[in-house]
Amino acid sequence: MSLRALGGKLYKHGTTLIRQVQKAPRSNVNLSTRTVSNSVKPLETASGQKSEFFKSNRYQIFRNIGIQVSQRARQVLIEDVLNRVTNRGVFQSASKRGLYGNTAPLLGLVGFAAVGQGLLTKDEELEGICWELRECMSKTQWNRELNIQENFNEGSSMNLKLFTVGEPIDKGANAVVYSVEVIDELRPKINFPLALKMMFNYDIQSNSLAILNAMYKETVPASVYFNHQGFSDFEYEFLNRTNHLPPHPNIVKILSVFTDFVPELEKCKELYPAALPKRIDPNGDGRNMSLFILMKKYDMNLKKYLENSEKPSVRVSVLLLTQLLEAVVHMVANNVAHRDLKGDNILLDLSDPRSPLTVISDFGCCLAEKSCELSIPYNNFNVDKGGNVALMAPEIRNQKPGPFNRLNYHKSDLWAIGALAYELFGAPNPFYGHNKLNSTSYKNEELPLLPAPVPLIFKNLIKNILRRDPNDRLDPDIVANVCQLFLWAPKLWLDVTQKFPTFQEILEWLLNLAAKILCENPQKEHFTEENLSYAEYLLLSTFLCRVKLNGVRTALYWIRDNAN
Known part of the structure; x- marks a missing residue:
């Protein structure tokens, strides 16, 4: 289906959908915000089946999400999308009704197109819908840091x-x-x-x-x-x-x-x-x-947290690792390399001890020149390679100056996070201490084993990102996808014996997550043990702001090849 034809169908069905939302009285709405929030969980059914939530409510939830979310999500409406799929009168009417500033029209159209009866069938068109979802999530006010x-x-x-x-x-x-x-x-x-x-x-x-x-x-x-x-x-x-x-x-x-x-x-x-x-x-x-x-x-740095606190659970360790990986993905996407990652430069907000919020700080050694894209000429020894030699990636530490040599930092921060992952999972950092490995000369098979409770996925994942050759490592966004899928995806998707999910099933799952995020209250004090923690809420938001269907599929293929 061409994009022009797709736009026509979205226009036709979208305007009808918005009219239905306008006509629907509030008293007839049976779906509460709480219901929407609690119903969005990792699917436990077979990958070829629909979740019970979407089987019974998939049209109604996206038709009524404008009413349910209007008081929760603010300043999220993508005006150019509405200009493509609605006429000006509908847009102005939606604005007056309070839809301006939330995701109702967009998610209504996305939800109908994605899970409807065959309206979209091509992978490229589904990826286009995923793009609209990313744009929607990136516009949410609570997804912006206060300035x-x-x-x-x-x-x-x-x-x-x-x-x-x-x-x-x-x-x-x-x-x-x-x-x-x-x-x-x-x-x-x-x-x-x-x-x-x-x-x-x-x-x-x-x-x-x-x-x-x-x-x-x-x-x-x-x-x-x-x-x-x-x-x-x-x-x-x-x-x-x-x-x-x-x-x-x-x-x-x-x-x-x-x-x-x-x-x-x-x-x-x-x-x-x-x-x-x-x-x-x-x-x-x-x-x-x-x-x-x-x-x-912030409350303390990662080094003090791991020294002074009880050993974190596997899930907390995974949450911490995933947050650090999302930060690395964000830096790489904006052509910034930190070059000094260590426990002292990672800070934690411990407002919710069950799920600490983690941030990377201290950018004094970073590479952030607009004239380069994480790769700089290395003509002489006066070129600064960065700080913290112990956690300097092999391709940086081993590079010798020469007229055509360069320092490539695309995966150097990822490598440093792989070394810190040992500390997160309660094991000594292999590149610290008396018996430390040297990043200039270690062999891949010399990396020590992680503790037994650590899932096999992460044992293999950390081995991958600590490989000496950066070409053998996964890209940072795929590594982060692996962690996010481990946390939130249907468990059967990770099982090599089960059917591999289609693009449409992956997109439905992403819309399911988006509905949950948009219906949550983003204030810390409103999060309870029955729901997402604030750090988990932000973690899912960052994932949805950058997710691509091909990236999810690539991560799933890697998990199936390395989890058994």
Whole structure:
């Protein structure tokens, strides 16, 4: 079926569907939000059969989802989709009724087209519907990280006077982190605790542009810059050469970046006397100004969590690993390589101990140049390979400088996550300690076995991503798909003895997950043990924002080949 014919059918059936939604009185709706939420679970039936939920409700749920979701999902409507499948009058009517800003028309059309009686049959057309689903999920307001721009006007002066600085949280070789609170009553409060990271400045002149130019890598996850002295258009130009990571639940939430004079803070002379300027400590070597990064406050890093907490369950370990992999997929998609992944640079939000929220932080060693796509020339030894040599991928560590040689970072962060996976599953990191393996010379068969409780899928998956040759490793998005399928897919899909699911069955499952996500309340306090945890909710959202049917099928093939 051509795209033109598909558009005509979507127009015809979509407008009818929206008219039915408009005519349906609220009192006639039998499906509650709670019912929708609880009914979306991994299918336990044979892969060739429909779930009981969709067998009885598949048309009604997507016809009525606008009424059920209108108060939950906000600002999600894709206007260009409606312009293609509805006339302007229907669009304006939907907007007045409150459908503008939610996914009702889109999911109504997607659901009808995908699970209807043969309206779509070609794999390419089903993949097109999956694209619309990705667009829909990526527009959800609760899938965007809060930015300080919502509370402050970009370009305004931000400085330390806006905050009350509390006790120090942590200190590293290059920075110190303090807890802070916003004290300006005229500006809205932020609904989570804040932390302020002050970079140590020993050599850079006390000038905002010079400081940002030298420390720009630290600001890669930030989207708003506030300068103590104010920016001119010329001063912004250097930022254009750098890739910036869009917000993601598993990337540290940086709210703002600004420069200011280094203050005399609590315990500063005890923790970092050498980094202080001479006006505070006569023996200090620091400069008067430095870079300040306002970020969300997290509970602890991964290293402390694994040292101080009880051994996490297999499911918690899988959740942590999957979150880290989703972060890597996001970085690769935006041409950013972290290059310094380790337990100290991974932070956890432990608001829900049963399901910690994990983020990657500290981008000071990252590669984020717009002039390259994760591959840079390696002409001489002066080219920086990144930090943390112990977890540096073999293809990076072994590369020698030469006129035609390059450093390829497409799968280097993936390799580092594979090494950290040993720690997540309660085993020693094979590249740390006295008997450590050397990433320059180890052999694939020398990798130690993971503990017995670890599922075979993950034993083989970690072996794959730790292979010395990057060409032998799966792509990061496929690795993340394997983990997501293990968590949420029908178990029979993972069984090699069962029928392989069709594209239409995979798409129906994805729509099932989307219905659940869109009907959940995204506020942490509304999640209970009977439902998804907040971290699981975000994890599913990130998966649906990037999922492709071919990617799911590739991951399923790999699982069936390696799970038995």
